[in-house]
Amino acid sequence: MQYKSQMVAKPYFIGALVLFVAQILFGLIMGLQYVVGDFLFPHIPFNVARMVHTNALIVWLLMGFMGAAYYMVPEESECELYSPKLALIMFWIFLAAAGLTVVGYLAVPYATLAKITGNDLLPTMGREFLEQPTITKIGIVVVALAFLFNLSMTFLKGRKTSITTVMLLGLWGLAIMFLFSFVNPDNLVRDKFYWWWVVHLWVEGVWELILGAILAFVLIKITGVDREVIEKWLYVIITLSLITGLIGTGHHYFWIGTPEYWQWLGSVFSALEPVPFFAMTLFAFNMVNRRRREHPNRAATLWALGTGVMSFLGAGVWGFLHTLSPVNYYTHGTQITAAHGHMAFYGAYVMVVLTIISYAMPLMRGRAANSNASQVLEMWGFWLMTISMVFITLFLTGAGILQVWLQRVSTTPMGFMATQDQVALFYWLREGTGLVFMIGLAVYLFSFFKDGKSAA
Amino acid sequence: MSSDAIDMTEPDGRRHPPGDLAIWVFILAELAAFALLFILYGVVRAKHVELFNEMQLTLDRNAGALNTVLLITASWCVARAVAAIRKGADGASARWMACGILAGVGFLVVKGFEYSDKFDAGIGLDTNLFYMFYIALTFFHFMHVVLGLLILGFLLLKTLRGGYSADDHLGMETGASYWHMVDLVWIVLFPLVYVMR
Numbered sequence: 001m002q003y004k005s006q007m008v009a010k011p012y013f014i015g016a017l018v019l020f021v022a023q024i025l026f027g028l029i030m031g032l033q034y035v036v037g038d039f040l041f042p043h044i045p046f047n048v049a050r051m052v053h054t055n056a057l058i059v060w061l062l063m064g065f066m067g068a069a070y071y072m073v074p075e076e077s078e079c080e081l082y083s084p085k086l087a088l089i090m091f092w093i094f095l096a097a098a099g100l101t102v103v104g105y106l107a108v109p110y111a112t113l114a115k116i117t118g119n120d121l122l123p124t125m126g127r128e129f130l131e132q133p134t135i136t137k138i139g140i141v142v143v144a145l146a147f148l149f150n151l152s153m154t155f156l157k158g159r160k161t162s163i164t165t166v167m168l169l170g171l172w173g174l175a176i177m178f179l180f181s182f183v184n185p186d187n188l189v190r191d192k193f194y195w196w197w198v199v200h201l202w203v204e205g206v207w208e209l210i211l212g213a214i215l216a217f218v219l220i221k222i223t224g225v226d227r228e229v230i231e232k233w234l235y236v237i238i239t240l241s242l243i244t245g246l247i248g249t250g251h252h253y254f255w256i257g258t259p260e261y262w263q264w265l266g267s268v269f270s271a272l273e274p275v276p277f278f279a280m281t282l283f284a285f286n287m288v289n290r291r292r293r294e295h296p297n298r299a300a301t302l303w304a305l306g307t308g309v310m311s312f313l314g315a316g317v318w319g320f321l322h323t324l325s326p327v328n329y330y331t332h333g334t335q336i337t338a339a340h341g342h343m344a345f346y347g348a349y350v351m352v353v354l355t356i357i358s359y360a361m362p363l364m365r366g367r368a369a370n371s372n373a374s375q376v377l378e379m380w381g382f383w384l385m386t387i388s389m390v391f392i393t394l395f396l397t398g399a400g401i402l403q404v405w406l407q408r409v410s411t412t413p414m415g416f417m418a419t420q421d422q423v424a425l426f427y428w429l430r431e432g433t434g435l436v437f438m439i440g441l442a443v444y445l446f447s448f449f450k451d452g453k454s455a456a
Numbered sequence: 457m458s459s460d461a462i463d464m465t466e467p468d469g470r471r472h473p474p475g476d477l478a479i480w481v482f483i484l485a486e487l488a489a490f491a492l493l494f495i496l497y498g499v500v501r502a503k504h505v506e507l508f509n510e511m512q513l514t515l516d517r518n519a520g521a522l523n524t525v526l527l528i529t530a531s532w533c534v535a536r537a538v539a540a541i542r543k544g545a546d547g548a549s550a551r552w553m554a555c556g557i558l559a560g561v562g563f564l565v566v567k568g569f570e571y572s573d574k575f576d577a578g579i580g581l582d583t584n585l586f587y588m589f590y591i592a593l594t595f596f597h598f599m600h601v602v603l604g605l606l607i608l609g610f611l612l613l614k615t616l617r618g619g620y621s622a623d624d625h626l627g628m629e630t631g632a633s634y635w636h637m638v639d640l641v642w643i644v645l646f647p648l649v650y651v652m653r
Contacts, residue, residue, distance in 0.1 A: 259582040
């Protein structure tokens with residue numbers, strides 16, 4: 001670690017990992033509720049568990065991105081962070097807001113929460129993933145603005161590299177797209193239309209810039225390959241992501257009441273979305289193969305390569321699986337979508353945040369890499385989590401195929417709930433692998449407490 | 457280029473393919489995207505031959521032909537600019553590049569008139585299948601011309617500042633390769649959408 005102020009990344013990473021645990025815990029709860037409907041009822045109903053599961057994911061990834069940015073931007077800019085104090089204050093505000101929101105979800109019925117947080121004044125609640133009370137949303141905007149101000153000032157006073165340019169472009173895009181969460185037209189078609197500008201243009205647009213920048217940064221550090229080479233590929237990848245991802249939004253417009261041309265535009269452009277992910281896989285492996293040094297942090301290298309492979313599989317392949325409109329006609333809103341969602345979020349965004357944590361955490365704790373014993377544990381965590389995620393995805397895909405068949409294709413289609421009973425076996429298997437995932441996460445977290453100092 | 461790159465220098469000192477290898481990965485991805493769109497156009501046209509033939513007559517073929525000439529001219533100018541810089545003539549190179557940019561801007565102007573004509577007539581993406589393809593294909597290409605011109609503009613600026621020489625002009629070859637791709641796509645697009653019946 002070269003700059004003192006990079007240390008502000010540490011609480012962000014720790015906060016992110018704590019929320020990660022909460023996310024998985026609630027994932028297990030709702031996973032069980034799929035098969036034991038009244039588990040924990042009425043204390044934690046399914047819709048609340050789901051809300052916590054998805055919102056905790058988004059918030060901890062945001063925290064991870066912020067930590068990554070606070071770590072990377074000073075080092076890339078070759079100067080101290082503009083205001084480390086502001087960064088720390090924002091961390092506590094962000095954590096408190098996230099905590100209070102979760103408490104709100106759990107303590108009172110959602111409608112009551114909407115009422116006491118003044119949703120009537122500016123209605124933004126009640127939409128999937130954007131369930132946060134309006135005041136939380138405003139809080140997110142304030143934190144994001146302070147964060148971007150802090151980083152942009154650092155960027156402006158220091159060295160400007162392609163990595164920080166792409167990273168800041170992604171983070172500014174993230175903040176700007178979030179503003180569409182305040183757009184809430186009465187017309188349901190228009191509501192959904194703009195809702196995707198947050199949801200899709202985050203994960204299949206600006207987040208990919210952040211992903212690319214973090215991966216490029218870590219690859220430069222661990223492989224010692226020329227910056228010039230790595231940055232060149234970064235540009236190729238992000239341009240491809242934007243070309244395919246922006247118009248690819250159309251694959252969400254198939255069945256919400258938009259004009260027919262979206263069937264074509266959405267199908268064609270989103271069918272190309274695996275291309276940048278494939279390029280990213282090749283990029284990661286190529287750079288590691290051409291490495292000019294043996295970095296002692298082998299765990300970070302594993303995470304970086306894992307991101308390349310799993311993002312291609314989860315986002316690329318499992319996305320392509322159901323992105324063409326004639327296919328999506330049958331599969332939309334089924335467990336196929338859930339399968340894709342799980343592996344894409346894990347493979348692309350969870351893994352890239354764990355990559356930067358794996359690389360930066362030892363440095364912030366005063367060593368180039370953790371001891372061999374600690375790294376071995378971390379790699380056990382990697383394999384347990386990654387393999388169980390592969391199986392979660394396969395089981396959900398199985399559930400999805402059966403669901404599509406019974407509910408939508410067969411000559412005597414069954415109702416939704418009757419179908420759910422038929423696919424219960426897959427849900428049980430998914431819950432089992434979910435438990436393995438939780439064990440993997442525990443092993444991963446335990447590696448932080450294993451004596452790390454012995455290595456160089 | 458950095459030492460990591462694969463060395464593809466020919467005996468005569470030229471590199472094949474010219475420019476940075478990364479641009480060729482990008483060009484292949486772009487060509488794949490256009491190829492997919494062209495194939496889809498062909499498949500859909502085969503199912504609606506009458507509609508496509510009828511609608512094709514409403515296009516301004518002269519404007520399309522003029523634009524073909526403009527883009528080929530632009531490509532020729534850019535090729536001359538690269539040839540000039542290989543001999544170290546950066547003044548001549550800059551002039552050829554400026555001519556190329558001019559021809560490229562001419563394409564945008566002609567296409568702009570074509571679009572405004574169609575939009576004034578109330579034609580949009582949802583008019584019919586033919587126009588959906590016409591607008592999607594040509595506008596996607598239009599944006600590539602814009603990006604190509606930005607790249608050429610950057611090359612011109614760098615040439616004027618003395619950034620390229622007979623020994624060091626990899627950047628110009630890279631940008632020029634991208635521009636030729638934009639031209640190539642149009643050379644397929646024009647006959648396919650405007651002419652072939």
